[in-house]
Amino acid sequence: MSIDIDRIDHVAVITINRPEARNALDPVHNAALGTAVAEFEADPNLYVAVLTGAGNVAFSAGADLKTLLPEYQSKVRAGESPMWNFGGFTTLERAKPIIAAINGHALAGGCEMALACDIRLASPNATIGLAETKWAIIPGAGGTVRLPQAVPLGIAMEMILTGNPIDAAEALRIGLVNRILPSETLLSDALALALAIASRGPLAVKAARASILESRSLTERAAMENEFKHFLEVVRTDDAAEGFAAFGEKRNPVYQGK
Template structure:
C-alpha cells in the first residue's frame, strides 16, 4: 500500500510507506495520503492520529523531485493554481483532530512541512530537519514559509529557509521545532502514550482547543479571547461538559460519547 492506515482503538497510525525513495511523495502517494486523512477526519471513533514513515531512514523527504514537482510545474505552466497540500494536510483547518508526528531519520522539504502541520512532534536523536527547496529553484510551498516562523524564532526560520541547510535533532528541540527527542526503539511507544493521553480527554474540548489555538494565531488578542469565549460557551452546553464535571465531582474518570464528535463546536 502507498500509505498504511492502521486503527489502534481511537488512534489512527498513518505510515508513509515508500522507504526506497526516502518516503518521498509522488502523485500516487499524495492522493493516497489525502484518502487517509479523509478517513481519519470523518470517522467519529478515531480521536488522534500518528504520522510516521517506514524504513527508519526517513520520516519523509517531501515531494518527489523527479515526478511530483514536475507535475506541479506543469500545472503552474498552464496558468492553474498549484497549491501543494500534501494530501490536504498542510492546508489550514483541514484536519480538526490532533495529529502527532513521529519522526525517525530525515524530515526535509515537504516532509518537514507535513511534520509542522502536525500538532505535536517527537523525533529520534539521528533525525535531521530542513527546508531545502531554494536549492532547486522553488520555495517551501507546502506551508513551510508560513509555519516555520510561527514555530521558531524568525531568525532561525530565515536561516533554515534561505540557506536550505539541515539541522540536527538537538538543535530542533532547542529552537522549539520538536517537542522531545526519544530513542528509536521507543518512538512509536512514546507517540502512542501521548496519543492515548489526548484521546482520554473530552473529544469536543480537544477539537475546540485546537481550533481556538490555530484560528486565534491570526487574530488580535481581543478577537482571540472572543473566539475562546464562544467555543467555551458552546462546550458548556454539551453532554461532554456535563459528563466531565459530573465525573470530577464523583471522583471517577469521565466516559465521553464518541458519537458526539460529529458535531464539534464551530464558530
C-alpha cells in the same frame, strides 16, 4: 508501497510506507496521503492521529523529485495553477490533532508535513529542513508560513534561505520539536501521547485546538472573546456533565462526543 492506516482505540496511525525512496511522495502516494488524512478527519470514532514514515531513516523526504515535482512543473509551465499541498494534508481544514513521529529525515515537503502537525516528536537521528531553494523553488505547502510561527524569525530565515537542515538537538533547542525520544520507542511513545489526548473530552480537545490556532490571527481582546465562545460551547455539552459527574464520583469518565 502504500499509505498505511492502523486504528488503535480512538487513534489512527498513518504511515508513509515507501522506505526505498525515503518515504518521498510520488503522485500515487501523494493522493493516498490526502485520502488517509481526510478519512481520519471524517471518522467520528477517531480522535487523534500519529503521522510517521516507514523504517528508521526518514519521516519523509517530501515530494519525489523524479516524478511529482516534474509532473507539477509541467502543468505550471503550461499555464495551470494546481494546488501544491501533499494530497490536501498541509492545507486541509482539520478539527482533530495530529502528532508527527519524526523518525529520521523530514526534508522539504516532509518538513512541511511535520509543521502541519500539532505536536512534533523526534528520534535522535532526525534532521529537519526546507531544502527548496537548493532546487531553485521555495516551500509551497506552508513552509514559509508555519516555520516562522514555530521558531524565531531569524532562525526560520536562515533555514529557508540556505536550505540547510538542522539536527534533532537543534530542533529541540529552538522549540521546533517537543521531545527527542529513542528511535526504538518513538512510535510507541507517540501513540501513548495520542491515546492520552484521545482519552480527554473529544469536543473539548477540538475546541481547545481551534481556539489556539484561531487566536494567532486575532487581537488579544478578540482572541479572548473567541476563547469564551468555545468555552461556552463545551460547557453546554453532555461530555462536560459527564466529566463533572466522574470527578465527583471518583471514576474515569466515559465520553461520547456529545
